[in-house]
Amino acid sequence: xxxxxxxxxxxxxxxxxxxxxxxxxxxxxxxxxxxxxxxxxxxxxxxxxxxxxxxxxxxxxxxxxxxxxxxxxxxxxxxxxxxxxxxxxxxxxxxxxxxxxxxxxxxxxxxxxxxxxxxxxxxxxxxxxxxxxxxxxxxxxxxxxxxxxxxxxxxxxxxxxxxxxxxxxxxxxxxxxxxxxxxxxxxxxxxxxxxxxxxxxxxxxxxxxxxxxxxxxxxxxxxxxxxxxxxxxxxxxxxxx
Amino acid sequence: xxxxxxxxxxxxxxxxxxxxxxxxxxxxxxxxxxxxxxxxxxxxxxxxxxxxxxxxxxxxxxxxxxxxxxxxxxxxxxxxxxxxxxxxxxxxxxxxxxxxxxxxxxxxxxxxxxxxxxxxxxxxxxxxxxxxxxxxxxxxxxxxxxxxxxxxxxxxxxxxxxxxxxxxxxxxxxxxxxxxxxxxxxxxxxxxxxxxxxxxxxxxxxxxxxxxxxxxxxxxxxxxxxxxxxxxxxxxxxxxxxxxxxxxxxxxxxxxxxxxxxxxxxxxxxxxxxxxxxxxxxxxxxxxxxxxxxx
Numbered sequence: 001x002x003x004x005x006x007x008x009x010x011x012x013x014x015x016x017x018x019x020x021x022x023x024x025x026x027x028x029x030x031x032x033x034x035x036x037x038x039x040x041x042x043x044x045x046x047x048x049x050x051x052x053x054x055x056x057x058x059x060x061x062x063x064x065x066x067x068x069x070x071x072x073x074x075x076x077x078x079x080x081x082x083x084x085x086x087x088x089x090x091x092x093x094x095x096x097x098x099x100x101x102x103x104x105x106x107x108x109x110x111x112x113x114x115x116x117x118x119x120x121x122x123x124x125x126x127x128x129x130x131x132x133x134x135x136x137x138x139x140x141x142x143x144x145x146x147x148x149x150x151x152x153x154x155x156x157x158x159x160x161x162x163x164x165x166x167x168x169x170x171x172x173x174x175x176x177x178x179x180x181x182x183x184x185x186x187x188x189x190x191x192x193x194x195x196x197x198x199x200x201x202x203x204x205x206x207x208x209x210x211x212x213x214x215x216x217x218x219x220x221x222x223x224x225x226x227x228x229x230x231x232x233x234x235x236x237x238x239x240x241x
Numbered sequence: 242x243x244x245x246x247x248x249x250x251x252x253x254x255x256x257x258x259x260x261x262x263x264x265x266x267x268x269x270x271x272x273x274x275x276x277x278x279x280x281x282x283x284x285x286x287x288x289x290x291x292x293x294x295x296x297x298x299x300x301x302x303x304x305x306x307x308x309x310x311x312x313x314x315x316x317x318x319x320x321x322x323x324x325x326x327x328x329x330x331x332x333x334x335x336x337x338x339x340x341x342x343x344x345x346x347x348x349x350x351x352x353x354x355x356x357x358x359x360x361x362x363x364x365x366x367x368x369x370x371x372x373x374x375x376x377x378x379x380x381x382x383x384x385x386x387x388x389x390x391x392x393x394x395x396x397x398x399x400x401x402x403x404x405x406x407x408x409x410x411x412x413x414x415x416x417x418x419x420x421x422x423x424x425x426x427x428x429x430x431x432x433x434x435x436x437x438x439x440x441x442x443x444x445x446x447x448x449x450x451x452x453x454x455x456x457x458x459x460x461x462x463x464x465x466x467x468x469x470x471x472x473x474x475x476x477x478x479x480x481x482x483x484x485x486x487x488x489x490x491x492x493x494x495x496x497x498x499x500x501x502x503x504x505x506x507x508x509x510x511x512x513x514x515x516x517x518x519x520x521x522x523x524x525x526x527x528x529x530x531x532x533x534x535x536x
Contacts, residue, residue, distance in 0.1 A: 052422070078424030086422055092415040094532075095408065103412050106405055107424025150423065 004063070005030055005158050005189045006051070011060035013050035019058055020046040021213040026191070027206075028158060033180060033190045035221065037197040037234060038210035044193040045087065047210070048160045051191070052084045053077060064158070078107040083151035087162040087193075090147035093136025097127055100135050100146050104153030111155065120149045123182055141172035145179070152188065159183070161192040165199075177203050198235050201225050209234060243376040249498045250491065255383045255452060257490020258390035262445035263463060264470035264482035265397065266438025272414035272477025272534060273434045276337040280321070281442055282460030282467065283348035288314040288443025289450045289459065290356050296363050303363035303451055304385065310443045317348075318439030319432065345461065353457050360456040363447075386448045393441065394483050401479065406433050414477040414534075465512070466493070469519035475533025484530060489515050 006028040014020035021043035028034045036044045049055045051062055053074040062070050069077060083104070092100050101117060110116040121128050124145040130138065135146050144164055151159050164180065165173045173196060181203055184190055194200035201207055204221030209230055217230050224230050263285055270278045291313045295306035321344050329336045370378040401407035406429075413420040413430045421427065442460075449459050470489050474481025493515065497508040506513075522529060 054422070074421055075424050075426060084422050086419065089416055089419055092412045092419065094415050095411055099408050099411075102405075102408060103420075103423055103425070106409055107426075154424075 004028070005032075005065060006191060007061075007063040008047070008051065009061045009063065011047070011050060011062060012058045013046060013055060013060075014058065015046075015055050017056075019213070021050070021210070023060070024210070024213070024215055026208050026215075028189050028191050029206075031184060031187060031189060032205040033184050033192065033203055035197075035200045035204035035207040036191070036193045036210055037195075037200060037207060037224075038216070039234065042210040043213040044210055045162050046213075048084065048162050048191065048193055052082065052160055075107065078154055078156075081108075081155075081157040082160065083154055083156040083158075084160040085144075085147045085151045085162065085164065087166050091135040091138075091143050091150070094134055096132050097135055097138070097146050098131040100150050101153050104150035108154035108156075110153065113153075116153055116155055119186070120152050123152075123179060123186070124149055140168050141175060144168065144172075144176055148179070148183065152183065156188060158189045158191065161190060163193055163195055165194065165196050173199060198225070201235075245495075245498055247376075247378050249494045251379055251383050251387075253491035253494030254487065255386050255448075255490070256494060257487035258386050259445050259448050259452070259486075260463065260466045260470045260490050261390060261483040261486025262393065262441045262448070263460075263467040264474065264486045265441050265479045267467050268471040268474060268476055268482035268533070269410070269414070269434050269438050269479050271471065273410060273417075274326070274337075274431060275417075276326075276334040276341065277468070278438075279338065279341040279464065280345035280348055281438070282462070282464035283345040283352075284314060284318060284439055284460065285442040285446035285449070285463065286352055286457060286460035287317055287348050287446070288439075289446030289455045290352050291443065292447045292450065293356065293361055293363065293455050303447055307444055307447050310447055311440045314443035314446075315436045315439045318435040318442075322431065322435050349457055349461065356457075358457055360454045361450075362454050363450050382451045386452065389444070389448075390483075393444070394480070397437075397483075398480060400437075406430070410434065465519075466490075466515035469515040469522075472519055472522050473529055475529030475531035478529065478531040478533040481529055481531030481533060489518055492518065 004027055008024060008026040011024045012019050012022045024047060026034065026047065036047060038044055046055060050057050053072060057070055061068055064080060064082060092103060095103065101120065105113055126142055127145055127149065130142065135143060138146065165176050168176065177199055180190060192200065201221040201224050207218065207221050207224050208215055209217040209224065217224060217227065263281060267278060267281050288310045292303055292306040292310035295301060295309045296303055325340050325344050326337050329340055368381050370380045371384065372378050401411055409425050409430055410433060413425060413427065446460060466489050470485035471482045473485030473488060493511045496506050496514055497504045497511055
């Protein structure tokens, strides 16, 4: 039986006193990948930042596992079971890969750190022989793996990903999406903002299209890919591939 | 050759060790709190005077007074942070930089008020140097300062690379925004930065007193080479600051050695060396030797 991991209800949030998203809603169920797509400036990243306490939430509510986190600070959310991976600058460049992973355990130590690390290295085998290398020396795709690995080290139930494929080569795009499916299958729910909308919708269990800070469309990934209006306006037109 | 080692190289390493210990704090505070702490030299002075009081009151040698000086200086630094810097944390850093000038004046004035403006020494009398291989003559205090700094460097390296707080400090120095996303506690990290920075400043202050004398301007006078050392090593790189301190200390001393029958520069200009090195680093290698943060 699935239950709601995250329930964003009528959320208005933004920067300072300026609202960017208004009366937004979004839900993430257990073991789901939920994708937020939409044009630039639609408020996609603002939604993620609001959930993670990184900007000002003005009204509405954010419920994580039946508990309101509307007033919770970022430092309180990590121990509760939410991790986040920013779009850029998402690794500590002068720390080694292993140290980056370790940092993920400091705010919320997992039950068995060795087992968690082994599980993450199984997910991202590319990192196994780079543990002692500085994260800043890695390629974009490998950095993304370190960033997601760091977020997974605290054994979260939900991770928030802000454009995990930004700046990656098309070859790496598929690799990262494939890894995200594996992360989901390992029992971690994902709320993700993504510019590569078509590919993201293919792996999405559910998705929301945001326009001008408001919900415009929603449905399963497949439904949105089939929706003519969504295709024309946000997916570059053409038939779904 | 022996003259070079006895009178230039060893005193240079000693001076460099003192710069290094002060520069670690400057570099860490810049890396983690993001401001140039101009009161760091005077924090050193405060430490030296705490040790002086312990020497006077308890009759212990200056080296034995170091733990007392370190503990009291850490408390002073934590108080200064709470009272003067924390309220300014959300404002542009220039406010905190200017505040640190004010804190420097407060520290110096309080020291002058309680201990007077006269120069003091920890102990009087002549210490015979240790003679090695018949011609290598090293003052005991120089051996103590160099060995203690080497030990501190090893402990600091271990702390930064093998403890949770050490890794947290490096992570915050690398990227404070990401550290906050990772749920790291910034205030706890800041407290540890002050404890390490102030502790090492106090030790450096006692070493200056051991090497020369204790006076109220001692820390302020060392501020320029300490900043130069922090820049040379790379801002936010404590071990780089130690290397930077040693290089500047040695460079200042050996520049006065008569390599070609005459000193390269007059000893009265040797403090300009730090300034020249700082300028060259800022122009040609702004991230320093250990690739620290850009200013």
